[in-house]
Amino acid sequence: MAEHEHQAAESPADKYYFLIRRLHSLTGLVPVGVFLVVHLSINAMVLAPGPVGSEFQRSVERIHSLGPLLAPVEIVGIFLPLLFHALLGFVIIFTCQSNAQQYRYGSNIRYMLQRATGIIAFVFIFYHVWQMHWFGEWAGGGRFRLYDESGGALAATTTAATIQAAWWIAPIYAIGVLSAVYHLANGIWTSLITWGITIRPRSQQAAGYVCAALGIVLSLAGLGALNGFRALNVTEGTAQKTGHSVTAATRDR
């Protein structure tokens, strides 16, 4: 009887099941997780001292210095891994039957949240990319500009303008950012178990504290940046058309 199970023809998905699932875990960490950390760090530059948005502008410029390579790098290095992680994630979520209502253990609630935040983050990222990335332009999105026609810095102000376009956009961003951060921080914690790095309850607990700290730091960075963009005075910022425009942008209040 047992023999039959073993001899049943394996589909490629079955054959590479372990590899695919390990790749899922890996892509969540590298590059997607790393990208999230970088992205949130750059966003947080809007809070840097000095002329408002200048540090942010410089950081974004550094990325854009890749020039024509940027698009392929983004596609291969971020979007495809992200898409792989997300789509396989949906398949995984389909196999789950949450019982957090019944068994209200912390780890079980975190398990349920990992799946919920995965879905939220995925939807949010779609929205965010449509809204801010040039990929989204064909669909009427893509509000982000690095420079205006005369070369004036626009990174911060276009971002801020998008955030401020309606009252509900900032809350959506807050939820999206927190979901993504939670998903990453908890994902790191589970991946340490998945890869067999934290084995015993004590090391898992210690890792839990470290991941929680990371999550808090990233959340503060993300929400801080969001607040920074929300508070940025867009009209003043865009009014500046000189080459070194950002100096004139001032913080509201």
Place this chain on the structure above:
Amino acid sequence: MAKKQHVIVVGGGLAGLSATMKLAEAGVHVYLISMVPVKRSHSVCAQGGINSVNDLTRQEGDSEWLHLDDSVYGGDFLQHQPLVKEMCDWGPRIVNLLDRLGVPFNRTPEGLLDQRRFGGTLFKRTAFAGATTGQQLIYALDEQVRRWEADGLVEKFEYWEFLGPILDGNGHCRGAVVQDMFAMTIRSLAADAVVLATGGCGLIYGRSTMSMICTGGAAGRAFKAGVNYANGEFIQVHPTAIPGTDKLRLMSESARGEGGRVWVPRKPQDPRDPLSIPAAERYYFLEERYPKYGNLVPRDIATREIFDVCVTQGLSVEAGQMCVYLDVTELPPTVQKKLDGILEIYEKFRGVNPREVPMKIFPAVHYSMGGLWVDYERDDNTGGLVLGSPRNQQSNVPGIFVIGEADYQYHGANRLGANSLLSCIFAGLIVAPSIENWLKSQAKGSAADQPASLFDDAVMLHQQRMEQLIHNQGEENPYKLHQELGDWMTRCVTVVRNNKDLQACLDKIDEFADRYQNVSLSDKSHWTNQNLSFTRALEDMILLARVITKGALLRDECRGAHYKPAFEIPPTSADDPVKLREQAEKWCRAFKEQSDRWLKTTIAKHTPDVPEITYEDVDTSLIPPRPRTYGLKGAEIIEKTWKEMTKATPVRKPQAAAVSG
């Protein structure tokens, strides 16, 4: 052999699984029948360990011979000694085998097996795996059988019930009738040997330390089919159990083996917190009365002493509920850890932490030394068995073999702690070559050659019985009837017995048998009808209850677990040495007379009305019987006198045994 021969093993505890794996190893196809997944068999409840002589005890002067001596002394000489000798010789080999099978036995720092001391011996002979040794042993055997199952040599019938053997015209067993406990379908299985490894019958006593499946149902069905039942009256009452509403949970002897002490406050029902009672005001009655063995006297003695302290001396810890303290609070945490498995049970079921508060315990029905009668073949050269002889473990019905607690061998009138795991596995291992040889002798006219009608008729009969039981009209509730039976048996046929109560109980059992005819099922369905299964077993319980009680009524003496104060030889009382000597001699003569009259196996044979009882001599060729005092204070003179009186007859120790010892 032209046709493939099969063996049916009924019961998947330690005995059944060892027989199954050993048969499968020999290439025999086995049908393994069990009412529960074999991994859940009652053997899981064994806690303390398994006895064998080991390198350590050997250096302290121990030998297989002394293990034999401890076992037969503990069993009050009622067991056939060749079997016990062979078992003790196999002890070290069996423990080695279990070690190889991956049982996580506790270890010494050097990586060897750790051992603890158990009752009825002065040596640390017991290998153990925490306090769940039985569970660990059965898992190891379950795993081996699963391996054979994957290889196709074992076919498991789990959640199937054994309804009875199928006997051909010559009275040879040719198979069994079994029932699927889910679909309730009844079918036959053809086989040239049926091995019953169906355990004890504690449920006859209502609540005991036994599992819900230990009804004795299979034994009752075999008895009805003609297999004799031997030494039924010898029922072990374990000294230490935790009272409960559904069952009485065992508190293993290992608690005492690791240093736990039994005591009561000297002041009756002392209301103080037990830990605040100073040592001088505590009565460590086992230690005081038996300085040599202390808390590790054999079970029958410990049980009677606890009973005596509570009932006769009125020193029960509580007034409303009889119990004594079993105290492990003074043991160091490392030792307590070895007992975690059983301490957890106490904590879970009583809600009190026994590491901090002494446990309250009381005796409970635990093991049936008696069981279905089986044969053996003695090897006159070694004093042990002729291994591979088809007579070994075979009952008086050809083709039916019995092993484990279901048989009557090995433990005599009282079983030593940690000897049952050994006897179960031993019998399971040695029955396999015996069956192989039996199968060879059955090549002609085997089960496969029997007419189909033999099997069909047997199935039909059981089907009719089932329908009749389901549709029986009456007033009797089987569960309540069972409870009454249990109450009577517990009252009359346990620790202290007298003929008046035993006769009353026997009469009552007749009444129960009559009332059983009016039993009515509350569940009349044909799907997973547990009501039916239980009620059917109740009939077997009543049958065996009669065998047990009648055996107890007829046996007018005290031997091991069978204690009838009216027939106790009065102890010595004189202070004057000459008088004392006279008394002791008189005592010894009375003991000799008693042995001559009663050192016999009780054999019950089924008849349509009452079981017919006869007696059979016991093979005591290796170690002559002697008074069983366990160094009781004041009984030294008896031991001394007996030794002097019997000097003339030296111990007949066979050559081979001397070599192995």
Place this chain on the structure above:
Amino acid sequence: MEEDPNGKHPMSATTHIHQTHTLSHEGNGRKISVKVLRQSDPRGGSHWETFEVPYEPGMNVTTVLQRIAANPTNAEHEHSTPVAYDSCCLEEVCGACTMVINGRVRQACSALVDSLLADSPEGIELRPMTKFKVVRDLFVDRSPMFAALKRIKAWVAVDGYHDIGPGPRISPREQDEAYPLSRCMTCGCCVEACPQFNDHSTFIGPAAISQAILFNAHPTARVERDDRLAVLTGVGGIVDCGNSQNCVKVCPKDIPLTTSIAKAGRDTTLYKIRQWFGR
């Protein structure tokens, strides 16, 4: 309709030994409400039935079910049938009587009524485990768990059962690691509470993974290590664990299942790497 007027013991003459174990029946006529999810066979639908059971001090859920069996009259005073359930040792060492009691999976024998009522005074709710096919009432078919043990070769492949001396030496530390894992009684609590173990998942479950780790650590059983790891790296293997860690919390034997799972994570990774590099 009719209640047993004498309590449960019609016989008045009880002995010392018996009195002791009967734990006096001064329930003061108090009754506990017991709601049972019943189902007459695997194909049928299920329905709730309530029983009123006289309270006894120290009683557990198996006692409750025994009392119902002896007097199967429901709260509506209708004649019913005994509730089918799996049970054997009644001391939480065989694993048989596992069911969902007041929303939590556990053994009926070690579920004490007093503590259940302390948490939910309105009564006791019993339902069968949800991850297995119901046979009848609270009785479920856990054979997939035993089949999983076969798949992961949970055994020590010894040469034979003849006498060839002792097994390998094992340090107390190794024994200390193995013994807790070896206490698994295949009761099914871990898979019942596991959100990854269900109808649309092929997950093998924590119990089997832990057994694989147990045997892979044994000096002799190690020969089949790669066979076990092959199963764990296959469909329904270790990667299907979602780290909800419910298993370790509901395990009645406190088996460090999540430690086994993490070890399996490590060992399977190394095994695959070894495989890719041709060992």
